[in-house]
Amino acid sequence: MTDTKNKDLFVSEIKAFLDPADIISETEKLEYYANDLFYFDGNMPPTIVLKPKKHKEIEAIIKIANGCQRPVYICGGGMSYTNAYSPTKPDSIMLDLKNLNTIHEINAQNRYIVVDAGCTWKQVAEALLTHNMAVEFPAPLSGSHSTVGGALSQGVPGEMQGVLGIEVVMGSGQTLKTGAWAAKVNPQPFYRSYGPDTTGLFIGDNGIFGIKTKIALHLKKKLKGSAYGSFDFHSYEALASTMIALSPYDFMVRRTGLDPYETRNIAKVGLADSINLVLKNIKIDESIPKKLKTTKEILHHGVKFLEKANWTLHIKTEGLSDTSAEEAMSIVRKIALTNGSELPAILPKARDLMGFSIRKFLGKEGERWVATSGLFPIDQSVTVATCVQEFFASRQSDMDQHNVQHSYITNFSSYYFLCEPCFYWNDKLEPIHIEHLQSPEAKKFSNFNENKSTRLFVKGLREELRRLFQDLGSVHVQIGTFYKFQNAMDPASIELLTALKTITDNKGIINPGKLDNIKPKNLVK
């Protein structure tokens, strides 16, 4: 049979069960999926995009794709910038899972929520509002658009112990469940590790082991008390050594470090969003009195004082009451003031008001943005801070020539240090950017000129930075095709993942090329 006949047959089989509105084949719309928020060589648009609403539809699509060995790529919110979903193989199908978005169950007694993988984190948070509960780990800032399935597949800094079970459609079209959810009698996803942790195998897999369709997440009660603190340091090293000193304390729920550029940038880009959001939701949000108080405080202080700030640290603590959260903050304060000075805690409060936002995917004036991150053991924080700054100092004149701005976002826990430099440069925006902007900015930013030479310069710089991180012993979330995972890992680990890929997708049709190109055994050259 010719290729065209094959494709026609595929479409007619799909049309038998999928709503025609969920089948996209217009060239312009297909182009949208050829790149994520950054830019990668060798990508191509899919031949067709399918937007299933139900698990059964996905099983049927994969069975047909398996029969004709067509590559299937998976897209959630599309907020990747490491080439985690765009096709690198011709004649592919894109499964866009934004319509797979039902909240199935909130089991307050057994403490879990079951959601479709295409639900956004915002949807999940809203569903839990009346239960006064939250998921175990901080959802991505991009959660207004990014999906639960996307985060599980990319991984998040700090890992995801609160994921209790996953329902996955494998490359054959068969479905499996993980953890206690896979039990034959009374399968309930209340417990993650029934025997070895099969749930963990599908976290951070870039979707190559199958399509996540449903996900069960553990719930915790929200604590009533909170306290906020912001501190200023004269250098990245001073900030990093404070992070080491704070790392033994587990009561911090948000811990963000910003360089001088990001301190000002976030104040400008994020703050207006937060205040508008509070004012917009004034009638429907019951926590509004507290939020209004915070908004007044923000408006009162303004952000001018941040113009003079250097390297800043923004902390939130939680406790049974505001008093106990304040008590925890007093420990933070004592440590932070050894090397730094205190600032009004406007940014961490604004972050709370904002909830989710993707506006930071561009600079204030619509500059293109991309982040590159590495995770290191916490005791390496200061060394990493020094090496990364040396790297940028050695590239400064080239960056000046291309008018490229760089910045640092930093994060830490009791055991890791995350260093995330960001690049900003002037360049044409893609439809994926324009689509996600509010109308005044969408109009204002829509006619920028293409700046290919600077984009390529940033691409090269980003690759050099990745090498530096890996030479320093980094690990990464969001591997996609960007981070070099296979070479960085012990061969025995790669063999295990290859074996798993062979079991879950022996024809290699699901997200081929992703997770740094882990393939099934029969396809490994």
Ligand SMILES: Cc1cc2nc3c(=O)[nH]c(=O)nc-3n(C[C@H](O)[C@H](O)[C@H](O)COP(=O)(O)OP(=O)(O)OC[C@H]3O[C@@H](n4cnc5c(N)ncnc54)[C@H](O)[C@@H]3O)c2cc1C
């Ligand atoms: C402004 C901004 C802020 C951000 N903040 C954070 C943050 O705070 N923390 C953080 O960790 N990241 C953050 N990110 C990065 C990104 O948003 C996250 O990695 C997010 O989890 C991606 O989710 P998504 O739904 O957009 O996934 P996509 O980009 O659509 O896909 C990501 C990967 O998951 C796979 N995938 C998606 N859905 C499924 C599924 N159902 N089954 C199998 N595979 C699937 C895709 O094939 C791809 O490999 C941010 C990004 C931006 C632009």
